[in-house]
Amino acid sequence: MLVVIGAGAWVMSSLLSGPETSASPTLKLPPTAAADEGGAVAESECEISESATAVSGNGKGDQKSVAGVVLAFQHAYYVARDADEMKPLLAKDSQITDLDALQEGIDSVARGTTHCLRVVDDGDDAALVELIETAPDGTETTYNQRVKTTRTDGEVQIVSIEEHSEGARE
Numbered sequence: 490m491l492v493v494i495g496a497g498a499w500v501m502s503s504l505l506s507g508p509e510t511s512a513s514p515t516l517k518l519p520p521t522a523a524a525d526e527g528g529a530v531a532e533s534e535c536e537i538s539e540s541a542t543a544v545s546g547n548g549k550g551d552q553k554s555v556a557g558v559v560l561a562f563q564h565a566y567y568v569a570r571d572a573d574e575m576k577p578l579l580a581k582d583s584q585i586t587d588l589d590a591l592q593e594g595i596d597s598v599a600r601g602t603t604h605c606l607r608v609v610d611d612g613d614d615a616a617l618v619e620l621i622e623t624a625p626d627g628t629e630t631t632y633n634q635r636v637k638t639t640r641t642d643g644e645v646q647i648v649s650i651e652e653h654s655e656g657a658r659e
Contacts, residue, residue, distance in 0.1 A: 535605035580646035592640035
């Protein structure tokens with residue numbers, strides 16, 4: 490597994506192999522979290538939207554869909570700032586295994602850094618993600634990723650997060 494920390498965002502390169510994955514439902518936007526002291530982006534700063542194949546926002550997420558688990562993972566990273574909250578979001582065969590390294594990455598990001606996601610369906614078990622990280626000084630960094638997932642006991646979990654050359658476009 491190759492883990493690269495770039496300005497606090499993780500880009501995991503891996504090939505998806507292992508058990509077959511099942512289809513995820515149409516992307517659904519989980520309820521948006523209220524802003525808190527962890528630096529959550531105000532709704533006015535991160536457009537919350539949903540279509541049949543794309544979700545934008547920065548909410549708490551859930552494990553009901555690919556978009557939901559992506560939102561939950563990034564919420565744990567940027568808002569809760571807690572790698573332990575990521576553990577249940579990761580599949581047993583996930584390429585992401587080192588929670589200590591994840592916590593180090595989280596800790597390397599300035600408090601008050603915010604995030605905004607655009608998640609576009611890329612098949613039944615994957616999504617293209619555009620992650621915009623905004624530092625407290627207003628500097629924005631965009632990360633393009635492809636997230637692969639699997640469904641276990643009705644919950645969507647992350648198998649891998651890879652750097653992707655294209656952003657999340659419909």
